[in-house]
Amino acid sequence: MDIDPVDQETDNKNSKEDNESRMLKDVLFSKRKPVPGQTIFFLETKCNCTDSKYSILNFTAHQACSIESAALHHSNFEVFVLFACPTIRQESDPIIEAILSYNNVKLRYVNLWRFGKGTPIEEWIKKNDLFRSRYLKFNISNLLRLLILFRYGGIYFDMDVVVLRSFEDESPNFMGAEKEGTIGNSVIGLETNGFGHEVANLILTDFYKIYMENVSVHNGRQSLARAMTVVCGTNDVNLMIKDPDRCHGIKVFDINAFYEIDRLERTHFFDEKYANQTLSRLKNSYLIHTWNQVDTKWPLSVDSKAPYIQLAAQHCPRVFAATGKLFT
Template structure:
């Protein structure tokens, strides 16, 4: 908990701010502790709908389609263990509880409260991102959650970074939708049995090779215009190295932060890490 930085906390606040009727859970796969006042943590917990939870992976997986496979230990031989563990935990959570999963580098710009569950977003014309996934807790959403978990262990590859995450979504949805053409999935929700695949602009308008645009004040107007209809922006924290930022920066990122995570910004002082 003490390692949460402002650029990680900002998306959490944005989810709480825009969805006051949702409960926002931050899940840790390790023990947490807090022995002093932490301004950023205090800022997040000032929202009544923000909760921190620590989980034990073995217990969390009990009673799920992946429990027996997990005991084999293949996951822990992964070259990309943290990424693949995260890929699995989001699927386990959605299978167990349903709801909306968001990565900690997805900054929310609009509410999701009126959007029916069961959706994800196209990251490219040929890919579905797994940074935003929504499933119903029962019915078709729960069935999809089971299919995602089954695909994870049947097709698991510990040597390929995206194979168990975004590519897993494409594999399952290709079967559900009767096509591997993501553009067709976006354009015709009915062919995917009601599961909605948002177009690229909704969550991933700025792809990872263009991440410097988030911090470029000179092209800020163009970037803000480009994302004006986006529901979220994915900041690609595993790549970004532009911290800290001055809180009075004219960059698109600080423009969004001031609007969508104002309490975290206030807690950071002059520099935003």
């Protein structure tokens, strides 16, 4: 059967308009913008931000669980999930619908070049040094989280956490010890202005002035540690934890708060035999970090008694209900 060229053109136009209506809006131009100091941010940087083609929006259950757990425990905060490349929503996805059932969850696109304008890093981005890295996705993520906190303040979480309790009554300026002598950059809170903003500026400046494209941690948690050494007048993380005044109000949580189960023990989250021990260790923690970049244990049966599944059922119940028999 021949296709009428006019009908074909109309179909293409309608398809294009439909796609455009489902494209995520640029966070800088959207009507609903992040509220400075009252927003939690997540980043998705797996896509190629230099490619003009759009990506299809897709969350695994454990990524969506991170987002829902933040929204569930922070009713007074907005939760913005920012995508580093143009992204289009699927027409129907139970997991995405589950997280968007929270009124405080927003999905947006962030254009790195536009987002960097008016910041200390604007001219450096144009030099393209960032894009010569073998760890490009990690470095884009490291940079964008700093730009977000510089622009808006608030809280940044990696998308492999599960939030267990609220930060709403905590100091707006915080980070956490990851292991003995180091500070992690998976969880960072900084205020919009004042000293918190000065610290965001300091970390951002450190990032580009001594950028090393092929050393992954240098531009991540080590950049944070270098800045905190300047702020606190010491590189001793234990002193930072014990004496907040030394760090001018930047609170450094002890290891238990965010990283009680470290990357060498991460399999304990997914093994039923460690359930009682692991859940007991986490009773005072603010969140868990599952180190998904190290290894993967997905999918898990929703009937499992593994610590992660027990925590997911409690802290991301809508995603848990939407995922079916396997938690991916």
